[in-house]
Amino acid sequence: MTYLILVLVAVFCIRLFKFAYNTIWIPFRIQNHFKKQGVTGPGYHPIFGNMPEIRRLFEEAMSKPSPLHDGDHDVLPRVAPFYHKWSNIYGKPFLYWSGSQPRLAISDPDLIKEITMNTGGGSFDKTGFDPKGKVLFGQGLIALFGQQWALHRRILNRPFRMERVKKENTLLINFYFTHSIIFFITYNSLYRSYIVAETRKMLEKWEERRAGRDEFEMEVFKQLHDLSVDIISRTAFGTFFEQGKQIFLLQEQQMQFFSLAVESLNIPGLRFLPTKNNREIEEYSSFLSLLMGSDEEERLGEEEIIGEFKTFYFAEKETVANALAWALLLLGLNPEWQDKAREEVIRVLGSNKVPVAENLKDLKIVNMIIDETLRLYPPIVMLMRKTYKDVKLGNINIPAGTELYLALAAVHHDTYIWGNDAHKFNPDRFKESRKHLASFIPYGLGPRFCVGQTLATIEMKTILAMIIRQYYLAVSPTYVHAPKLFISLEPQYGVQLLLTRITL
Numbered sequence: 001m002t003y004l005i006l007v008l009v010a011v012f013c014i015r016l017f018k019f020a021y022n023t024i025w026i027p028f029r030i031q032n033h034f035k036k037q038g039v040t041g042p043g044y045h046p047i048f049g050n051m052p053e054i055r056r057l058f059e060e061a062m063s064k065p066s067p068l069h070d071g072d073h074d075v076l077p078r079v080a081p082f083y084h085k086w087s088n089i090y091g092k093p094f095l096y097w098s099g100s101q102p103r104l105a106i107s108d109p110d111l112i113k114e115i116t117m118n119t120g121g122g123s124f125d126k127t128g129f130d131p132k133g134k135v136l137f138g139q140g141l142i143a144l145f146g147q148q149w150a151l152h153r154r155i156l157n158r159p160f161r162m163e164r165v166k167k168e169n170t171l172l173i174n175f176y177f178t179h180s181i182i183f184f185i186t187y188n189s190l191y192r193s194y195i196v197a198e199t200r201k202m203l204e205k206w207e208e209r210r211a212g213r214d215e216f217e218m219e220v221f222k223q224l225h226d227l228s229v230d231i232i233s234r235t236a237f238g239t240f241f242e243q244g245k246q247i248f249l250l251q252e253q254q255m256q257f258f259s260l261a262v263e264s265l266n267i268p269g270l271r272f273l274p275t276k277n278n279r280e281i282e283e284y285s286s287f288l289s290l291l292m293g294s295d296e297e298e299r300l301g302e303e304e305i306i307g308e309f310k311t312f313y314f315a316e317k318e319t320v321a322n323a324l325a326w327a328l329l330l331l332g333l334n335p336e337w338q339d340k341a342r343e344e345v346i347r348v349l350g351s352n353k354v355p356v357a358e359n360l361k362d363l364k365i366v367n368m369i370i371d372e373t374l375r376l377y378p379p380i381v382m383l384m385r386k387t388y389k390d391v392k393l394g395n396i397n398i399p400a401g402t403e404l405y406l407a408l409a410a411v412h413h414d415t416y417i418w419g420n421d422a423h424k425f426n427p428d429r430f431k432e433s434r435k436h437l438a439s440f441i442p443y444g445l446g447p448r449f450c451v452g453q454t455l456a457t458i459e460m461k462t463i464l465a466m467i468i469r470q471y472y473l474a475v476s477p478t479y480v481h482a483p484k485l486f487i488s489l490e491p492q493y494g495v496q497l498l499l500t501r502i503t504l
């Protein structure tokens with residue numbers, strides 16, 4: 001018995017020592033390592049790091065709206081308040097702590113380029129998601145890294161050819177089909193016709209709402225999300241459209257869970273506890289899998305395929321709809337750009353009421369407006385990477401296991417890169433090609449560059465063109481400006497516009 005107690009005490013002491021070593025000794029050693037190189041930060045606090053302070057700064061930022069003074073669209077204090085505060089105090093880059101995990105916050109385009117272009121080379125890669133994130137993205141491209149990601153992306157980059165598919169095994173056929181969907185959809189005229197048809201339906205509903213009045217108010221953020229859901233459900237599910245739509249409802253609930261998971265500390269094993277949240281996550285997850293694989297004839301198959309569909313749905317809806325809502329707001333605030341865009345749309349479309357494929361490349365002003373929107377309000381405000389080896393970045397030696405917070409929104413709002421009017425809406429900056437590869441990176445950079453960029457551009461151009469051809473936009477007095485980071489960058493209280501019908 002005494003012997004057993006001694007063993008238990010020894011095990012406990014070893015565990016305690018290991019815990020102290022990992023949460024006190026190692027972090028302070030790493031902090032010193034960076035300090036010697038001139039990189040400082042808010043300082044490490046055992047176990048929790050800077051997470052409580054980060055949470056407090058976010059809560060403070062979200063507690064009040066941020067009125068638009070003189071067309072100033074500086075989103076950083078709201079979407080990355082900790083970055084805004086600490087980069088001003090400690091300079092760039094600076095070191096902060098997610099629990100006992102060191103994070104280096106970087107916004108130098110040269111360094112970002114080096115990191116993102118090197119993905120896959122063994123030094124830098126994605127961090128891997130919080131385990132709860134798998135519910136949202138599954139084993140899809142966004143959440144994968146290392147060899148598994150490379151395999152998925154390689155397959156995705158190949159066009160869909162039936163002869164080649166037949167030679168592969170069943171799993172690969174499924175894979176092939178799923179991945180090729182993005183390729184297939186992007187270059188398929190059917191997808192474009194779905195965009196046009198669903199946008200038309202949305203505009204018809206707007207007309208019903210107008211009910212003959214000259215001017216009416218519309219909250220467009222929710223409308224654009226519904227439109228995205230309809231387009232992607234129609235494309236992916238065809239006649240099983242309504243069932244497809246259920247996926248979004250479930251994903252919206254999962255986003256709440258994921259957002260909570262990201263904000264909370266990831267203590268190993270915690271997710272297996274039978275808490276209310278964990279139980280609900282499990283239920284939604286299995287229901288989603290069931291939904292996508294229940295019917296024998298409609299079976300999509302493996303877990304990975306489900307993951308890719310989740311990724312595809314999420315990436316499409318959260319980014320495109322948000323960007324469009326911001327674009328409409330910016331056009332409402334800038335009537336001169338609205339006029340220029342409308343004039344271009346009418347000229348390019350001619351007698352066509354809706355854009356056809358050949359029109360899209362000629363919508364240059366619309367394109368500049370979309371780029372300027374993605375600069376000021378990038379749907380994805382940061383990229384995360386991790387060092388998997390000791391590396392030298394610029395003149396900083398970074399130990400293996402350091403997370404890198406690449407402050408995409410900070411790069412987009414950097415006055416050094418964009419000039420003193422960096423926070424103002426001025427699509428003219430996109431007349432010329434960009435100065436530095438990493439100064440404008442709404443779709444990321446390097447091997448993990450967004451696979452949906454072409455798809456997103458087609459959708460945004462088509463929808464914007466159709467809306468501004470039909471309505472004059474003005475911002476409603478009920479609109480409250482409050483950009484919010486909820487996984488992607490969205491307007492906290494929606495976007496209320498006053499729409500006036502144009503008769504041509």
Ligand code: HEM
Nearest residue numbers: 141142315316319320380383442443444448450451452456
């Ligand atoms: C305005 C629209 C969009 C924006 C701003 C955007 C932004 C991004 C960014 C910044 C990344 C890189 C993430 C990183 O490097 O860590 C990314 C990756 C990705 N995007 Fe998009 N995206 C958009 C639309 C789409 C659409 C429509 C799809 C659907 C097909 C999509 C699918 C993906 C996928 C699957 C990845 C992961 C690629 C990989 O890791 O290899 N995105 N996106």
